[in-house]
Amino acid sequence: MAMTGFRDAQPMSVKIPADIDRPDKILYGLTLRQLTILGGTAAILLWALLTFGAVVPFPVRVGLLLPVAAGGCVLAVARRDGMSLDRFILAAAAHLRRAREQVAAGDEGVQAPPPWCRMRGRLPAPLQLPVRAVRGDGAMALAEGGTAVIVRAGTVAFGLRTPGEQAALVGVFGRWLNSLDAPVQILVQARPVDLTGLADHLTRLAPELPDPALEQAAGDHAAFLTELGAAHDLLVRQVLIVISDTTHAPQTSAGLPWPKNRRERAARDAGAAVALRRAEETVYALTALGITAEILDADACTAVLAEALSPGESQPVDNSGPDDVITAQEAHDATHA
Known part of the structure; x- marks a missing residue:
């Protein structure tokens, strides 16, 4: 009877806000950012009234200041694509200033053409990839410092479980989330198969x-x-968990993928060891949920990064060694092979 009542229990329901980073409400349901924008708009209107009140007629003042007040209110309250309008405008401005074309360049950057060559438009910007190098064990050296490891996980049929099993799964998953002491990114991809x-x-x-x-x-x-x-x-769902370690994040000198200094190399190796240990703990925690998980090695990480940068395109197979010289004939033979 106890087991029957346990299975017939109502499913557990937990409300989670869609935006967990939503800022706090300060006054009248407005955030600090909104109050700052409205306060700045009110200050501009008050300054204009005090400065031009005795010179400009009242109807003209209303006609000039009404668009300013409306613009401030819209800027503070309106949202676009889940983002506040002021941040959306700043992001759009940064996107418009960014170079449309990026090419691979060394430490010297993109070289300008000779003086006799007339160029139209701007030079392409150097391509800055988020990952500098990938070790054999799958630890990736990030361009901004630190290391990261990717864990590939499967899925679980949560809706087909009983309420008790669902509660157990949520509890185990919650314990894993509470055990995290570093940023973790969970990426769910739907890829054609x-x-x-x-x-x-x-x-x-x-x-x-x-x-x-x-x-x-x-x-x-x-x-x-x-x-x-x-x-x-047909689509197949893939879940990637990116576990990073930023406690040991020295800046690599001379833009090298892996530091040459002994102290920097030791700090980078320590950070990679911490990220790998956290990845192993994640695999154990997901295994307790009945989810198949694995830590991606160097080849799998490279394939995932290449697919993320060029989705849907076939990647060439590199069968040459690090010190081999690739010629046109070898590339032609490799293509036919």
Whole structure:
């Protein structure tokens, strides 16, 4: 009876605000930023009234100051794409000032053309990637200092669990969140999946099955996968957890991917060890939830970064060594291979 009552309990409901970083309300439901904008607008209106009150007629003053008051109110209250209007305007201005074209450049930056060459427009800006280097164990050296590790996790069918199981899952996940002492980014991606390779694999191995009925079933399943991939745009969900360590974040001298100084290298290695340990703890915590998780190594991290920078594009395969000289003939042979 106790187990039956436990299973028939009402599902647990927890209200979580959509914007957890929402600023506090100070006065009349307005934040400090909104009060500052409205106070500045009121100060400008008062200064204009005191300065031009005896010179400009009242109707003219109202016509000139009314747009200023309306603009201040709109700037303080309006929002665009979940962002306050003033921050949206600042972000738009920064985006317009940013160079449209970026190229890979060394420490000297993008070289200007010779004086005899007439150039139209602006020079491209140097491309600043967020990751400088990736170690063999998967620790990434960030451009702004510090290290980060990526954990790939699966998903769990939360809606199919009983209320008691849901409460247990929420409790374990909450304990993991409370154990975090550094910023963690959780990225959920929906990527297209191609079932052609799986269908070809089944078709190729079907004749090796011992029973003709199994061979027929494998062929039918391969045909079903091919038809399913041709009729629908299939997506697969991927969850990436980026765990960073910024306690040891020395600035790398001379823009090198990994520091050459012994002290800086030791601090960077310590930060990588801390990030890897936190990643292992995350894998253990997610395993307790029944979620398959793994720490990405260097090759997997490189593939994830390349996919994030150029989604949907095929990445070339680099089979050469670090010190090998790549020629046009070798690249041509590698392409045909």
